[in-house]
Amino acid sequence: MDTDAVLDLIREVAEKVINPRFRALSSEQVDEKGPGDLVTVADKESERLLTRFLVDAYPEAVVLGEEAYAARPxxxxxxxxxxxxxxVDPVDGTKNFVKGSPDHAVMVAEVRAGETVRSWIWQPQHELAYVAEVGAGAWRNGERLTRPTPAAEPADWRGVTSRWRWLGRSLGDLEPLKLTWVCCGVDYPKLVEGEADFVVYGRANPWDHAPGSLLLSEAGGYAGTHDGRPYRPTDPLEVHERPAGLLAAADRATYEHVVPLL
Structure with missing residues (x-):
């Protein structure tokens, strides 16, 4: 399937099973996979549809969906x-979705030999499509994206984090960390568009980070682990029995400045 066809498929699935549930979920349509880890009927149905279409188009490929992984690690x-x-991340930002926030997204990434080669992020309530392909750039609704140059002084950088216990913490001479948009499918586009200069993540689940990390790198940014390695979606989820962290940054120089401070 060409890149536009996959995007059309994602939009179709969102229109069919996600948008009708937005701000219309009943309590019976929301479950917890674990304490505070929500899943809805929209997550489950959209993942099934997207997985079925991808398997039909690429029968030799492995499809790693967030909900499929929860059922079969x-x-x-x-x-x-x-x-x-x-x-496949069928509804990234499920908590936002359940609360009625428009900051949620559908995300798909294609991985070959351990590297992300194409990715799609569709924000259905904002009607924004972010698409990236290795060597072909990062795009928003057909407009090519280039990450703005960060401020010259690190003290002027804006850092955000998804780690609640890190909120308000200062890294060296940097400003205290603020909260992300609580959705990787929004965080990465905001980082690319210059509304943040770096994002500190405590976990590196591939369905969360494969799509956005390619968008970021194709726009001139950089994503790497907390221990200084380039991010790959096939990295282990734990390092030395602790969750593997990820740092997404405006460019390689920003990453190199921030990562020793973590």
Whole structure:
């Protein structure tokens, strides 16, 4: 499937099973996978549809969906060893979706030999489509994106984090960290568009970060681990029995300045 066809598919699925549930969910349509980890009927149905379409188009590929992984964790190992795979985050920002916030997204990424090669982020309530392809750039609704140059002084950078216990913490001479948009499918576009200069994540789940990290890199930014390695979607989810962290930054120089401060 070409890039536009996949985007059309994502939009179609969102229109069919996500948008009708926005601000219309009943309590029976919302569950918890764990304490505070919400899942809705929209997550489940959209992931099933997207997975079915991708498997039909690419029968040899492994499709790693967030909800499929929750039901069958061994799927992650299949994804990490696959030559060709996809990640699917059916409703990224589920808490926002449940609360009625428009800051949620559908995300898909294509991975070959461990590297993300194409990605799609669709924000249905904002009607914004972010698409990236290795070597072909990052795009928003057909407009090419280039990450603005950060301020010359690090003290002027805006850092955000999804780690609640890090909120308000200062890293060296940098401003205290503020909260992200609580949705990777919004965080990465905001970072690319210059509304933040770096984002500190405590976890690096591939369905959360494969799409946005490619958008970021194709726009001139950089994503790497807390221990200084370039981010790859097939990285282990834990390092030394702790969740693997990720730092997404406006450019490589910003990353190199911030990462020793974590």
């Amino acid at each position: 061994e799927l992650l190992e299949e994804f990490q060893s696959a030559e060709h795979a996809f990640t």
